[in-house]
């Protein structure tokens with residue numbers, strides 16, 4: 001392990017967490033959820049809301065050990081594509097349905113875990129005249145479809161302001177939700193790897209879980225669990241860094257630029273988190289390796305220094321895996337026999353993932369499909 005890899009710790013971890021116990025015996029439940037990131041936890045929450053009599057959740061490591069606890073903390077409404085691009089790819093009805101579901105999810109997260117979301121709005125800032133023209137197209141399409149957007153011209157640059165977007169502390173959110181779910185009766189286990197997943201049965205090294213519904217909520221490396229998804233899903237590494245607190249606060253809202261490939265936000269204590277750069281080293285970043293690497297980290301540091309003019313020390317560098325699809329729509333379906341799979345959010349899964357987790361619980365327990373349908377062909 002080199003020096004950069006050894007630093008692989010997200011800014012979010014305040015170490016205020018006792019790890020989940022491992023599963024140590026055979027067990028039985030109505031619902032078994034695999035993966036305890038934001039998606040799996042939202043799935044369990046919805047399963048309990050819908051009256052599931054017993055729910056077991058397992059994670060190979062612990063709560064939000066993957067991208068769910070290692071991301072940028074941006075809560076952006078809508079699908080991964082900009083609105084006008086999404087309308088072109090998926091049609092206006094489906095795009096607006098996804099937008100409405102993600103906005104509703106933002107409200108649900110605020111209710112479920114108060115004090116963790118800040119509704120700041122978010123900025124899309126253009127880096128070139130072409131990108132500014134693209135912001136213009138996005139503005140026109142969003143206004144035409146009744147969505148909130150404003151032109152923006154400020155210290156960050158020129159572009160668009162989305163007033164309803166937000167930021168959150170992703171790891172605190174996941175840990176708070178996991179604690180609440182355990183007190184509602186969900187049995188959650190860490191250090192428990194699903195070695196085989198079949199209808200009605202999940203085998204781990206320390207016990208077999210029998211369950212009527214099995215719901216897999218995994219984003220990055222999903223193709224490892226289901227090789228049959230290899231043609232649809234591809235894993236990439238996303239990377240970030242964070243600085244020591246730098247005051248006064250210069251950025252009230254998260255910013256994304258270069259068509260969303262770079263992004264940053266400043267936390268309330270003044271630390272700046274900067275992520276992105278994947279497109280600059282694309283061939284190397286299609287990888288299941290989830291440790292930060294020197295090339296992308298150098299790029300992020302250069303952008304932090306030159307674009308933002310920040311010279312403060314860097315305290316954290318980290319990476320995690322996420323999965324992409326060609327369509328930009330997630331994998332969200334029943335594979336058969338009561339096994340459901342949701343994942344592959346193409347880089348923005350904080351809201352869409354939670355919607356899909358809830359949708360999988362809804363489909364499994366009620367047969368209704370109002371939440372997953374907009375994501376399905």
Ligand SMILES: Cc1cc2nc3c(=O)[nH]c(=O)nc-3n(C[C@H](O)[C@H](O)[C@H](O)COP(=O)(O)OP(=O)(O)OC[C@H]3O[C@@H](n4cnc5c(N)ncnc54)[C@H](O)[C@@H]3O)c2cc1C
Pocket residue numbers: 034035036037038039040058059060061062063064065066067068069070071072073074075076192193194195217218219220225237238239240275318319320321322343345347348349350351353
């Ligand atoms: C650097 C970075 C920045 C990002 N920024 C943003 C952002 O600002 N906004 C946004 O919306 N999205 C962002 N994303 C994407 C977002 O983090 C993810 O899409 C989302 O968190 C996925 O959550 P999840 O719960 O679906 O999956 P994961 O976080 O992948 O969780 C899956 C869990 O399943 C467990 N698991 C895997 N295999 C097994 C197994 N066999 N048995 C048991 N458990 C298993 C893992 O340990 C993991 O805890 C970012 C991602 C990264 C990496």
